[in-house]
Every structure is written in C-alpha cells, then in structure tokens.
Amino acid sequence: MTTAPEAPRTDQVGSPRLRKEDARLITGQTNWTDNIQQTGMLHVAFLRSPHAHARIAAVDTSAAMKQPGVTAVFSGADFAGEQGSLPCAWPVTEDMALPAHPPMAVDEVRYVGEAVACVVARDAYAAADALEAVDVEYEPLPAVVDMEAALAEDSPLVHAGSGQGQGSNKAYVWPFEAGDVDAAFGGADVVLNRRYHQQRLIPAAMEPRSVVCRPEGDSFTLWSATQVPHILRLMLAMTTGVPEHKIRVIAPDVGGGFGSKLQVTAEEVLALLLARRLRKPVKWTETRTEGFQTTHHGRDQIQDISIAADADGRVRGLKVDLLADMGAYMMLVTPGVPVLGAFMFPGIYKMDAYSFSCTGVFTTKMPTDAYRGAGRPEATYAIERIMTELANEIGMDPMELRRRNWIRHEEFPHTGVAGLTYDSGNYEAATDRAMELFGYDGLRAEQRRRRDSGDPVQLGIGISTYTEMCGLAPSRVLGQLSYGAGGWENASVRMLPTGKVEVVTGSCAHGQGHATAWSQIVADRLGVPFEDVEVLHGDTRVSPKGMDTYGSRSLVVGGTAVVEACDRVVEKARRMAAHMMEADEGDLEFSAGRFTVRGTERPATTVQEIALAAFAAHDLPEGTEASLDADSTFDPENFSYPHGTHLCAVEVDTETGEVDIRAYTAVDDVGTVVNPLIVDGQVHGGLAQGIAQALYEEAVHDADGNLVTSTMADYTVPTAADLPDFTTDRTVTPSTTNPLGTKGVGEAGTIASTPAVVGAVVDALRPFGVRDLRMPCTPQRVWRAIAEARAAERSEGGQR
Amino acid sequence: MPHIRVTVDGVRYDDQVEARRLLVHYLREQLGKVGTPVGCDTTNCGACTVLMDGQSVKSCSVLACQTDGHEITTVEALASDGELHPIQQAFHESHALQCGYCTPGMMMAALDLLRDNPDPDDQEIREGLEGNMCRCTGYVNIVHAVRRAAAAMRAEAAESEPRTHGVPPQMVREQEPTPHATSGGA
Numbered sequence: 001m002t003t004a005p006e007a008p009r010t011d012q013v014g015s016p017r018l019r020k021e022d023a024r025l026i027t028g029q030t031n032w033t034d035n036i037q038q039t040g041m042l043h044v045a046f047l048r049s050p051h052a053h054a055r056i057a058a059v060d061t062s063a064a065m066k067q068p069g070v071t072a073v074f075s076g077a078d079f080a081g082e083q084g085s086l087p088c089a090w091p092v093t094e095d096m097a098l099p100a101h102p103p104m105a106v107d108e109v110r111y112v113g114e115a116v117a118c119v120v121a122r123d124a125y126a127a128a129d130a131l132e133a134v135d136v137e138y139e140p141l142p143a144v145v146d147m148e149a150a151l152a153e154d155s156p157l158v159h160a161g162s163g164q165g166q167g168s169n170k171a172y173v174w175p176f177e178a179g180d181v182d183a184a185f186g187g188a189d190v191v192l193n194r195r196y197h198q199q200r201l202i203p204a205a206m207e208p209r210s211v212v213c214r215p216e217g218d219s220f221t222l223w224s225a226t227q228v229p230h231i232l233r234l235m236l237a238m239t240t241g242v243p244e245h246k247i248r249v250i251a252p253d254v255g256g257g258f259g260s261k262l263q264v265t266a267e268e269v270l271a272l273l274l275a276r277r278l279r280k281p282v283k284w285t286e287t288r289t290e291g292f293q294t295t296h297h298g299r300d301q302i303q304d305i306s307i308a309a310d311a312d313g314r315v316r317g318l319k320v321d322l323l324a325d326m327g328a329y330m331m332l333v334t335p336g337v338p339v340l341g342a343f344m345f346p347g348i349y350k351m352d353a354y355s356f357s358c359t360g361v362f363t364t365k366m367p368t369d370a371y372r373g374a375g376r377p378e379a380t381y382a383i384e385r386i387m388t389e390l391a392n393e394i395g396m397d398p399m400e401l402r403r404r405n406w407i408r409h410e411e412f413p414h415t416g417v418a419g420l421t422y423d424s425g426n427y428e429a430a431t432d433r434a435m436e437l438f439g440y441d442g443l444r445a446e447q448r449r450r451r452d453s454g455d456p457v458q459l460g461i462g463i464s465t466y467t468e469m470c471g472l473a474p475s476r477v478l479g480q481l482s483y484g485a486g487g488w489e490n491a492s493v494r495m496l497p498t499g500k501v502e503v504v505t506g507s508c509a510h511g512q513g514h515a516t517a518w519s520q521i522v523a524d525r526l527g528v529p530f531e532d533v534e535v536l537h538g539d540t541r542v543s544p545k546g547m548d549t550y551g552s553r554s555l556v557v558g559g560t561a562v563v564e565a566c567d568r569v570v571e572k573a574r575r576m577a578a579h580m581m582e583a584d585e586g587d588l589e590f591s592a593g594r595f596t597v598r599g600t601e602r603p604a605t606t607v608q609e610i611a612l613a614a615f616a617a618h619d620l621p622e623g624t625e626a627s628l629d630a631d632s633t634f635d636p637e638n639f640s641y642p643h644g645t646h647l648c649a650v651e652v653d654t655e656t657g658e659v660d661i662r663a664y665t666a667v668d669d670v671g672t673v674v675n676p677l678i679v680d681g682q683v684h685g686g687l688a689q690g691i692a693q694a695l696y697e698e699a700v701h702d703a704d705g706n707l708v709t710s711t712m713a714d715y716t717v718p719t720a721a722d723l724p725d726f727t728t729d730r731t732v733t734p735s736t737t738n739p740l741g742t743k744g745v746g747e748a749g750t751i752a753s754t755p756a757v758v759g760a761v762v763d764a765l766r767p768f769g770v771r772d773l774r775m776p777c778t779p780q781r782v783w784r785a786i787a788e789a790r791a792a793e794r795s796e797g798g799q800r
Numbered sequence: 801m802p803h804i805r806v807t808v809d810g811v812r813y814d815d816q817v818e819a820r821r822l823l824v825h826y827l828r829e830q831l832g833k834v835g836t837p838v839g840c841d842t843t844n845c846g847a848c849t850v851l852m853d854g855q856s857v858k859s860c861s862v863l864a865c866q867t868d869g870h871e872i873t874t875v876e877a878l879a880s881d882g883e884l885h886p887i888q889q890a891f892h893e894s895h896a897l898q899c900g901y902c903t904p905g906m907m908m909a910a911l912d913l914l915r916d917n918p919d920p921d922d923q924e925i926r927e928g929l930e931g932n933m934c935r936c937t938g939y940v941n942i943v944h945a946v947r948r949a950a951a952a953m954r955a956e957a958a959e960s961e962p963r964t965h966g967v968p969p970q971m972v973r974e975q976e977p978t979p980h981a982t983s984g985g986a
Contacts, residue, residue, distance in 0.1 A: 022900070028835020028904055030835065030900065032901070125820075204935060205901075207839070208839070285838075287841050289842070677895045680895075681936070684939075685935070688939070712844030719939075721929075725943070
C-alpha cells in the first residue's frame with residue numbers, strides 16, 4: 001500500500017498555472033505533422049489551376065512521369081471513380097445548391113489554386129520540379145469575382161456545367177423573422193440604414209497545413225494538422241468508402257487553427273487515396289502561397305442593416321439582409337457560418353422585432369468557411385457600428401444609448417428577440433469597469449479639445465459592448481438548424497494503480513492549453529496533484545469519441561464532460577472506500593482526495609489508495625468492477641454567452657491617414673476562469689486578429705479572380721510593431737448552464753475588437769463628415785475618406 | 801554537389817548538399833533537426849529563424865551551401881542538461897506562446913536583439929521582432945518575456961562567470977564567433 005500523500009491543493013481552478021505544454025514547444029521537441037518521417041515515405045506536390053474558371057480539356061502527365069525521382073503522376077480523372085465529393089455538413093436549407101466538389105478537379109476548375117494533378121516523388125524538391133512537366137490544356141471560362149455582379153441575371157454561372165446551381169449563382173436564401181417588423185419600423189421616430197462590408201480574410205495559422213498517411217494492410221493512419229480529427233475520420237470514411245474503423249486519424253502538435261483547420265480538405269482525402277493506391281506512406285505540406293490560395297478563407301459578407309428607434313433612443317427593431325460569399329464550393333460548414341451569425345445581430349439589446357435574411361452566393365474564389373468567431377464577429381460588427389451611428393443620429397452619447405437598450409443584470413435569464421435565452425450577464429459591471437480603466441470621460445474631453453483646436457491628429461473613441469454565443473452546441477439546436485452532427489463532447493478519466501490519472505478528452509487543442517486547464521480541473525475534482533494528471537487527446541485511437549475544438553466549446557462542453565467523469569470516478573471510489581473503511585457510504589465525506597468518516601477521528605483513505613485497491617481487486621465490494629475510471633458525454637442544454645465592454649482610442653493623423661491605437665481596454669466576462677494566464681493570452685490573441693481585420697488584413701482578388709495577396713508580404717498579418725499593449729480585466733458572472741460556470745474565451749477578443757477599432761477611426765473623422773470606412777482602414781483609405789469629405793464640403797459650400 | 805563543413809548546435813557536419821537546398825530543409829530533412837519549423841518560405845514570418853555565427857538569419861532564405869565554414873545554432877541547443885536558457889524560461893513564465901509554432905524563431909530572433917541591446921524597452925522589443933510573426937499571442941506576452949529574459953541575462957552577466965551551459969558560445973557577448981568551434985551549446 002502506498003502511504004497517504006499530503007492533501008494536495010484543491011484550488012487549482014482559478015490559479016495561473018504555467019502551461020504543461022510549453023516544455024516541448026520551447027525546446028524544439030515538437031511533433032508537427034511536417035516533422036513526421038516514415039520509412040519509404042513519398043512526397044506529394046499538387047499542380048494547381050492558374051485560372052479562376054476554366055474547362056479542363058486535357059491533362060498530359062507522361063513527361064512528368066519521366067522526371068527523376070517521380071513515382072507517380074495523377075490527374076483528377078485518375079481518381080474520378082473513388083475520390084467522391086468533399087463534404088458539406090451543413091445544408092442550411094432543403095433546396096440549397098450543393099454542387100459536387102471533387103478533391104482533384106476533373107472537368108472544370110472554379111478557383112485559382114484548385115488541384116488539377118499531383119506528382120508523387122522521392123522528395124519534395126523532386127515532386128515540385130516535376131509539376132512543371134505536367135501539361136494541362138485549359139479552356140478559360142469567365143471568372144465570377146464580385147458577389148453582387150454574380151447575382152445579376154446575365155452573370156456567367158459558377159456551376160453551369162454541373163446542373164446543380166439552380167440556374168443562378170444563388171446558393172440559398174435563409175430567412176428568419178421574429179416580432180412585427182413592419183410595426184416596429186412604421187412606428188419609429190428614427191430609421192437608419194447602413195451597408196457594411198466584411199472583407200475576405202485569410203486565417204493564416206502559423207503552421208501550414210500538412211498531412212501524412214501510412215497504409216497498414218487495409219487500414220490507414222493519417223496524421224494531419226487539423227482541429228478536428230474525429231470529424232475528419234468520419235468524413236474521410238464517408239467520402240472515400242474506406243470503412244471508418246480502418247482509419248485512424250492523429251492530430252499531433254497543431255500550430256494554430258482559428259477555424260482554418262476545421263475542415264476536410266482535398267489534400268487529406270487524396271493523401272488517403274494515394275497511400276491506398278501506391279501502398280506507400282505519403283506526405284504533403286503546403287507552401288505559404290499554396291495555403292493562402294487553398295486553405296479556406298473567412299468573412300466576406302455585404303451587410304445591409306436597418307435599425308428603428310424612438311427619439312429617446314429605445315430600439316424597436318432591426319432588419320438585416322446579408323450577401324455571403326461562399327466561394328466556389330460548399331465546404332464543411334461554408335453555408336452555416338452566416339447562419340450562426342443570424343442570432344447574434346441583436347447583440348445585448350432588447351427590441352420588439354427582428355428580421356434576417358442571408359443569400360449565399362457562389363463566386364470563382366476559394367470557399368469561405370469558419371474563421372475565428374465564424375458569423376458572430378460579422379454580426380457584432382454590424383450591430384455595434386450601427387448603435388454608435390444611431391447615438392450620433394439622435395445626439396446621445398453612444399454608451400448611454402447602449403445602457404438604455406441593453407438587458408439589465410436583474411433581467412437574466414432573458415430570452416431575446418432572436419430566440420436565444422441568455423442565462424447570465426452583467427453588462428453594467430463590465431462597462432463601468434472598462435470606462436474606469438480606460439478613462440472614458442478624460443479621453444472624451446481631450447477629443448473635444450483636439451476638435452476645437454483643429455489638431456491635425458484627431459482622437460476617436462470606439463465602443464463595443466458585445467456578447468457571443470459559445471459552447472457549441474446543444475445537439476437539439478444543431479438538429480433544428482440542419483447541421484449534420486451533434487454538439488456533445490466526451491471525456492474519460494481513469495486512475496492508474498499508482499494513483500496517477502489519465503484524462504482522455506474529445507476536444508483537440510492546437511494552442512489553447514487544454515492539457516494544463518484540464519489538469520487543473522481534475523486536480524481539484526479528484527484531489528490529486530496537478531502534476532499527476534496526464535491529458536490525452538488528438539488521436540482517434542486514444543480518444544475514440546469526440547467533436548473536437550471550435551466555437552469556444554472545449555472548456556464549456558469538453559470541460560464539463562471532464563467534470564462529470566471525475567464526479568463518477570469519485571462515486572465509484574466512494575463505494576470502494578465505504579467497503580475498505582467498513583463505513584456507510586452516507587457517512588463518508590470526500591475532500592481534497594481523501595475520504596473520511598463523518599464525526600470520527602479514523603484515518604482517511606485517499607483516492608490513490610482506492611485506485612490501487614481497485615487494481616489489486618483482492619477485496620472489492622459486491623458488484624464492483626476492478627477499475628477506477630468513468631466516462632461522460634455532455635450535451636449542453638444551452639449555449640454560453642460571454643460578454644464584455646471594449647473601448648478603443650485611436651489617434652488619426654488627418655494629413656497622412658495613419659491610425660495609431662492609443663489605448664485599448666477590454667473587460668470581458670467569460671464566467672469562471674480556470675486559468676487566468678491562458679484566458680489573458682486568448683484575449684490578447686483574439687484582439688490582435690480583430691484589430692487586424694479593422695486595420696490591416698484583406699484578401700484581395702483581381703478582376704480575373706487571382707488572389708493578389710498570396711504571400712505574407714502582401715497579406716499583412718500584423719507584427720509586434722503594428723500592435724499596441726492592451727489593458728485587460730474581467731468581471732465574473734458565472735454561466736448557469738454548466739457546473740464550472742465557464743463561458744468560453746477563444747473568440748471573444750476577435751468578435752469584440754473590430755467594431756471598437758473601426759468605430760474609433762470613424763469617430764475621429766466624424767467632424768469631417770465621415771460616417772463609414774471600408775475595412776481594413778489603411779492610411780490610404782483613411783486619407784481618401786478625409787479628402788473626399790473635404791471635397792464634398794467645398795463643393796457644397798460653392799453651391800451655396 | 802557542393803560540399804560543406806558546418807557546425808550545427810555544436811556538432812560538426814561534413815556534407816554534400818544540393819546547391820539549391822535551403823538551410824532550413826538541410827536542417828530538417830538531412831540533419832533531422834525538426835525543432836526549426838517552416839512558416840512561409842518567403843522570409844516574412846520568421847518561424848525558421850536560427851543563429852548563424854550568432855546573428856539571426858531566416859533559414860528559409862539561406863542556402864545550405866552558404867553555411868560552409870559557419871556555425872549554426874538552433875532552438876534545440878538552447879537548453880542543456882535539463883536547464884532552460886533564460887529566454888526559454890521567460891517565454892514559459894510569461895505565457896509567451898500558445899501553439900508554439902513561431903516560438904523557436906521568435907526566441908532566436910530575441911536572442912539576437914538582446915545581443916545588440918541587452919536592455920531594450922517595449923517599443924525596441926516590438927520593432928526588434930518585426931520580422932517574426934505570431935498569430936496566437938497578440939505579442940503582449942512575448943514583449944514581457946523578452947524583457948524578463950533581458951533582466952535575467954543581465955543579472956547573469958553581472959554575476960562574474962558567464963553561463964557556459966545552455967548558452968551558445970556566440971551569445972556571450974565578449975566572445976568572437978568561432979567558426980568550426982568544437983564545442984557548442986549542446
């Protein structure tokens with residue numbers, strides 16, 4: 001028997017534990033997919049379409065086959081019978097157009113970068129060389145680049161040939177309406193209409209996509225830089241017909257995802273098919289330009305939004321009409337991203353009526369799909385921008401307008417106009433704290449001074465009082481929204497004979513620190529040392545059940561499964577403890593890993609001692625199994641609703657158009673915090689990505705559909721020199737929908753920050769008559785907006 | 801094929817390399833030093849940053865054959881005998897990494913920065929690391945980490961003996977780069 005260790009700490013949750021993950025990441029002992037070597041492994045390179053839209057007349061691979069080191073060369077036609085169609089898990093309407101999407105194009109290409117052929121060679125250099133010898137004859141077709149032009153009656157069709165495009169480039173229309181919208185707008189004193197553009201973004205995770213597949217008899221092991229090993233396994237099986245139980249998917253160390261690795265990609269399917277065809281391990285790793293062209297993009301919406309309000313600022317109704325660029329095909333959740341946003345346009349505000357409609361549009365560009373926030377940043381941007389415009393219209397401070405309309409803390413739980421029930425929140429507390437930290441009144445005073453003195457550097461203040469729906473998702477709701485799967489998460493917790501603990505989680509981290517956070521939860525729950533917990537994930541053979549990581553769901557849903565599994569372990573241990581201690585179960589108390597008999601001085605029995613006793617199984621109570629472990633699958637009843645108040649002050653040089661973030665304050669309420677260090681890090685990174693959308697990043701296509709921003713020199717991911725320091729703080733209003741009270745934090749910063757920053761830039765330029773700016777607010781755009789406003793003012797003056 | 805003699809993390813190699821082979825591919829594919837990752841292959845992201853004779857270079861923009869007669873230090877040589885280098889310790893303690901993909905390059909670039917300027921302020925750190933991208937952290941904690949490491953390294957330098965373990969020799973400021981050094985940090 002082991003001796004009882006000292007009672008371990010039970011206050012792990014909430015403590016800033018340094019991460020377990022770091023040890024190998026800071027020493028270079030990493031296991032990125034591209035690091036994986038297999039004996040006899042071959043390397044794959046893809047020949048990609050230089051045309052946005054073209055018919056493939058012929059592919060001649062014979063010269064490439066003769067290149068040194070080349071094992072095989074295939075065109076799409078060579079796999080036509082077995083490659084299937086890349087999956088879309090979210091047909092949002094029954095009549096949604098769902099054109100076939102072959103992993104390698106067979107007859108027609110529909111975006112620049114679409115795979116047309118592949119070379120398999122002894123090394124990556126030889127494979128890349130031989131691509132040049134593949135001869136493809138294209139018959140160019142018209143590119144369809146602009147969404148609005150794509151909907152015109154005379155527009156060329158993206159999917160004319162397939163016969164699946166409904167005779168237009170319209171992929172679907174998804175409507176939603178609640179309340180009497182006409183009455184709300186008809187009776188309003190003020191109606192504002194705005195059009196906002198969500199530019200196309202590139203997620204740009206630092207680790208390029210990479211996949212390795214090894215055949216083993218009729219089974220396959222596939223390593224991929226993926227966020228979703230479980231979904232990937234299921235979809236690989238459904239796409240290729242290789243039985244699910246013959247596929248093992250491993251997500252080793254994954255270097256960031258932000259939604260871009262929530263996908264089932266052509267290269268993953270083809271790696272499996274190539275390994276099957278060639279009976280050899282194969283590897284493919286994208287170059288950065290290849291990645292920018294062919295890893296799914298995000299955002300890309302045109303938002304027409306109208307708000308109706310009384311003269312005193314009470315919001316009565318909201319109308320939203322979206323165009324959403326699908327790109328050329330429907331990928332895993334392409335059509336669902338704007339639908340996720342549909343419920344978030346009302347934000348934190350009470351109103352009588354709301355209507356929403358989204359039209360999905362096909363263009364000859366890379367498909368869009370989930371990117372950090374997925375639908376919710378778009379919605380938050382539109383509502384937060386127009387609330388500030390409404391305040392300006394009626395001459396009210398934009399924060400005061402928000403206060404008049406938001407759900408007051410005593411009104412929770414509150415079911416809003418979009419039908420979501422917000423379980424908890426305290427917008428007053430977060431806002432008060434943010435305004436105090438930011439020095440709101442002082443900055444407003446400075447802004448007035450600068451305006452009055454005609455300072456060439458103007459100050460602007462932007463506000464975002466956001467909420468988001470996280471913890472994706474109640475399976476029942478997903479079913480109602482026609483999503484193809486559930487939103488549960490699984491965990492199992494097993495105590496080993498020596499008292500160490502293995503925790504298997506179906507969530508799959510790629511930078512979020514699950515190993516650390518889950519260890520904290522388990523350490524508290526079981527009363528074992530933090531160091532004694534090992535978290536296992538990311539391998540379908542190790543963690544057979546899971547729904548993976550996206551939508552700020554891991555802690556809220558996966559963490560709850562861990563909690564429930566721990567509680568079941570304790571209940572099992574309680575039965576064994578009662579037997580060992582010859583006490584009644586009801587008399588036992590469990591605290592800090594020790595069972596004691598209430599009201600007695602008898603020595604405690606530790607959970608570690610019970611684990612060893614369970615393993616030995618010499619004397620177990622009747623009907624007890626010889627193991628101390630448990631499983632749980634948690635399906636949430638509701639989403640969780642993080643919220644917060646973000647304030648941004650920018651200085652805009654009106655002579656150069658340059659924008660400088662002077663101060664950024666974020667007070668977030670993400671419920672119970674398991675690890676404040678990790679939460680702060682998530683907020684910082686989220687802010688950086690939201691600010692990047694506001695000021696720096698845009699995926700630009702030319703009229704022929706070429707991605708112009710196809711390197712990191714052209715697509716300007718911000719560096720340390722481009723970003724400010726942030727002031728962050730928290731309020732804690734626990735969620736009531738999960739036992740930890742957590743809400744999720746991965747997307748909050750990105751969702752909140754974009755409208756705060758753009759709102760601040762517009763606020764700085766309001767005296768010039770500027771009411772909107774297209775993102776990103778580059779110096780050129782800002783300068784032009786000022787110049788145009790001044791020119792308009794002059795010409796108006798001249799007319800008088 | 802060019803013939804190179806290069807010292808990588810204290811080990812001497814005598815190799816034939818394709819003239820066009822990039823240093824990062826030589827390190828990863830030929831030497832198995834996969835601690836240095838590739839992020840962009842266009843010199844923008846800095847994930848592949850290593851030290852060449854103590855100066856940071858992006859190993860995707862250096863040909864392997866250009867390293868003939870030089871000394872390369874990668875992230876894999878920073879720690880020794882289980883003791884982390886101050887820059888590693890600082891990145892850990894400041895939570896300056898999330899996915900960790902940019903981290904090797906970020907730390908190597910930071911070491912070069914600290915060699916030039918042992919006591920940088922926040923803005924100098926931000927500008928000094930402009931060639932290295934991180935998509936996870938928003939850089940806040942990276943700036944903290946570099947400041948923390950700078951303080952630790954200054955304190956160490958002030959304490960008589962310069963560190964001999966875990967610090968690549970070229971990181972000791974007084975010492976000249978020594979091509980073909982027989983002992984490195986590893």
